[in-house]
Amino acid sequence: MKRALPILVLSVAGLIPLWRYEPSTDTSSTTEVAAPAPSTSASGGSSSQVVTGTTVNTEKGPVEVEVTFDGEKITAVRMLQQPNHPQTTAAVPKLIARTLEVQSADIDTVSGATITTEGYKESLQAAIDAKGV
Numbered sequence: 344m345k346r347a348l349p350i351l352v353l354s355v356a357g358l359i360p361l362w363r364y365e366p367s368t369d370t371s372s373t374t375e376v377a378a379p380a381p382s383t384s385a386s387g388g389s390s391s392q393v394v395t396g397t398t399v400n401t402e403k404g405p406v407e408v409e410v411t412f413d414g415e416k417i418t419a420v421r422m423l424q425q426p427n428h429p430q431t432t433a434a435v436p437k438l439i440a441r442t443l444e445v446q447s448a449d450i451d452t453v454s455g456a457t458i459t460t461e462g463y464k465e466s467l468q469a470a471i472d473a474k475g476v
Contacts, residue, residue, distance in 0.1 A: 390414070394474045395423065396466030403428055406462030410470040417446050420467065431459040438463050447471070 391413050398407040404426035411419035420439045425431050434456035441450040448468040452460040 391418070392474060394470040396468070396470035396473075398424060399462040399465045401426065401458045401462040403431065403458050406459060406466055408463060408466045408470060410467065410474070412474055417443060417471075419443075422463075426459055428456075428459070430455045434459055435463075442467060 391411055393409060393411050396408045396410065398405050405424045406426070407422070407424040409421045409423050410417055411421075420442050422435055422439075425435060434453040437453050438450065438460060442448070448464045448471060450460075450464065
C-alpha cells in the first residue's frame, strides 16, 4: 500500500501533459503565392522557363514548388507553399541545395522532415515532368 500512492501520483503526473496536448490545426503555409502556368521568358539570349509543381497536401500542410529551368538545367527552386513548422523551415534550404546539385527529384529525405520531403519531391517531380526534362 505504501508503494501504491507514489505510483498513482507519478502516473497521473505523467499523463497530465498528454491530457493537455492539443495538436496543431494550423495548415497555413509560410508563403502563399499564386503562380501561373508554365511560362517562358527570354533574357540575354538564354531562355528561362518557370514551372510550378502540383500542390501536395501532406499531414503537416500543403507543399508546392516553383522550378526555374535554363534549358534543361534546374537553376532555382522556390517553395510557394510549405507547412508552418520549424523542421520544415530548416529542411527547405537542404532540399533546394540537393535538388540543384543532383538536378532531379531523386534526393535523400531530410531527417525530421520526412513528410515535407516527400511532398517536396512529389511537387518537384510534377514540375520536372511538366517541363519535359
